[in-house]
Amino acid sequence: MEKILKSPLIVHYELTDNCNHDCTHCYNSFDHTVPLVPYTTMKAIVEEVIQNEVFHAVVTGGEPFKDRMGLQYVLEEFTKNNMRLSLNTNLAMVNEDDIQMVRDNNVKSILTSVISYSPEVHDEVTGVPGSLKRTLKNMGIFASLNYGITANMVVNKNRVNDVYKTGKLAIENGARGFCATRMAPLDEKDIPLMLSGEDTELMLEQLLLIEEDFGVQIGSLNPLPRCFSDNPRYHRFQKGSCSGGRVNATIGQDGDLRACPHQAESYGNIVEEGMSSVWQKTPVLAEERVPTECGDCKEVKGCAGGCGETSRVVSGINSMDPLGRGVEHVQEIDQSLPEVNPNQRFSFREDIIYRDEKSGGVFYRKPSEHIVLPNKGVQVVKDLSQITFNINEVVEVLGEGIVPLVKLLYKKNLLKKHMED
Numbered sequence: 001m002e003k004i005l006k007s008p009l010i011v012h013y014e015l016t017d018n019c020n021h022d023c024t025h026c027y028n029s030f031d032h033t034v035p036l037v038p039y040t041t042m043k044a045i046v047e048e049v050i051q052n053e054v055f056h057a058v059v060t061g062g063e064p065f066k067d068r069m070g071l072q073y074v075l076e077e078f079t080k081n082n083m084r085l086s087l088n089t090n091l092a093m094v095n096e097d098d099i100q101m102v103r104d105n106n107v108k109s110i111l112t113s114v115i116s117y118s119p120e121v122h123d124e125v126t127g128v129p130g131s132l133k134r135t136l137k138n139m140g141i142f143a144s145l146n147y148g149i150t151a152n153m154v155v156n157k158n159r160v161n162d163v164y165k166t167g168k169l170a171i172e173n174g175a176r177g178f179c180a181t182r183m184a185p186l187d188e189k190d191i192p193l194m195l196s197g198e199d200t201e202l203m204l205e206q207l208l209l210i211e212e213d214f215g216v217q218i219g220s221l222n223p224l225p226r227c228f229s230d231n232p233r234y235h236r237f238q239k240g241s242c243s244g245g246r247v248n249a250t251i252g253q254d255g256d257l258r259a260c261p262h263q264a265e266s267y268g269n270i271v272e273e274g275m276s277s278v279w280q281k282t283p284v285l286a287e288e289r290v291p292t293e294c295g296d297c298k299e300v301k302g303c304a305g306g307c308g309e310t311s312r313v314v315s316g317i318n319s320m321d322p323l324g325r326g327v328e329h330v331q332e333i334d335q336s337l338p339e340v341n342p343n344q345r346f347s348f349r350e351d352i353i354y355r356d357e358k359s360g361g362v363f364y365r366k367p368s369e370h371i372v373l374p375n376k377g378v379q380v381v382k383d384l385s386q387i388t389f390n391i392n393e394v395v396e397v398l399g400e401g402i403v404p405l406v407k408l409l410y411k412k413n414l415l416k417k418h419m420e421d
């Protein structure tokens, strides 16, 4: 079946496999000491991404700052073409020029790895003495320039008691947000260090305490299955869906395209075959797998049995995420549309970008704030984007049928409330 989207909306682009660290938990299956890729390959990848109208690139690695010239080229080309950019970096090797390069381009967010509050543990995991010190110093420089950085701690059994202290240290050194992410196993050797359900609750409790004590944004990057816990405190972490192959793709340094950063398998090379044709044969991961234990779970469409890649390593691609507890514990996601005062005036947010699809189009703001519409909806939304309006006014012209669309636009944060003059 042909995919709805002609290309991904968001790509993780692994600029280089090379890395200055060698983290024991790293999900990258590749060698971190390989040479940098030739400029011609990078150029061909960048051109494919741009031609295919991808909205957002998360430039990652390995360590993207290992290839400064390549990074500069990529950031400049993507910025020129009005793309949104994020950077995943350990920050340990950035210098003043690098900081300026980030500021000169359209980099909207930086995610940086902070593994432990303890320099001994951090440096032991990365294999590099002084690595925590360097990461924190550079995070501080970005913070002093008012540049918001989110720190991400990969949590395994060895570090599960250290989440609060690590978050506190990151925030004291300038992080504006903090994520604690359960370690995804690369292969069988990682299984003994994976978090159990109890460990994960301990991780989440510390994360919630960080939010309470410091008022920063918190998160967890590998979502939990909808049946992880009956405790409402954790339900906000059980709402994620796997977007691999649906709106997201990962491009390796040589142009191999995967559905998710954690996958080793590639579906083809975008330089050789073109992104569009590789994308068409890339499966939507959440639709491809049908965990046997999930039976007739009402949430299976959104949850898809939790993280497929984690399940694959632990007990096979068609088994439930090891942190799932089964259908009787499922937390259903509220799909209802928000109540909206029919006299409330709205206008479109200025930073929304648009692209045509074969039969419709996409309005995009951020990975979680976009809407895919058929042709008819596209024209309506384009018209609405030119004016300020309230529901009563649009119903007069277009009828009651327009109300769910306006509410959906509001729910997706594509509309802003407009104050009366």
Ligand SMILES: C[S@@+](CC[C@H](N)C(=O)[O-])C[C@H]1O[C@@H](n2cnc3c(N)ncnc32)[C@H](O)[C@@H]1O
Residues within 6 Å of the ligand: 019, 025, 026, 027, 028, 060, 061, 062, 063, 064, 088, 089, 090, 111, 112, 113, 114, 152, 153, 154, 181, 182, 183, 184, 185, 186, 222
């Ligand atoms: C592979 S790294 C590449 C960017 C950069 N080198 C860094 O570490 O920030 C991208 C992100 O994946 C996270 N990560 C690495 N290994 C992981 C694992 N096994 N499970 C979950 N996240 C992991 C890192 O903490 C980082 O936030």
Ligand code: SF4
Residues within 6 Å of the ligand: 019, 020, 021, 022, 023, 026, 027, 028, 032, 061, 062, 063, 090, 113
């Ligand atoms: S710094 Fe990032 S890419 Fe490098 S080894 Fe650590 S997690 Fe992997």
Ligand code: SF4
Residues within 6 Å of the ligand: 225, 226, 227, 228, 291, 293, 294, 295, 297, 298, 299, 300, 301, 303, 304, 305, 306, 320, 321, 324, 325, 326, 327, 330, 331
């Ligand atoms: S039963 Fe399966 S699909 Fe349903 S919430 Fe649990 S893991 Fe997800």
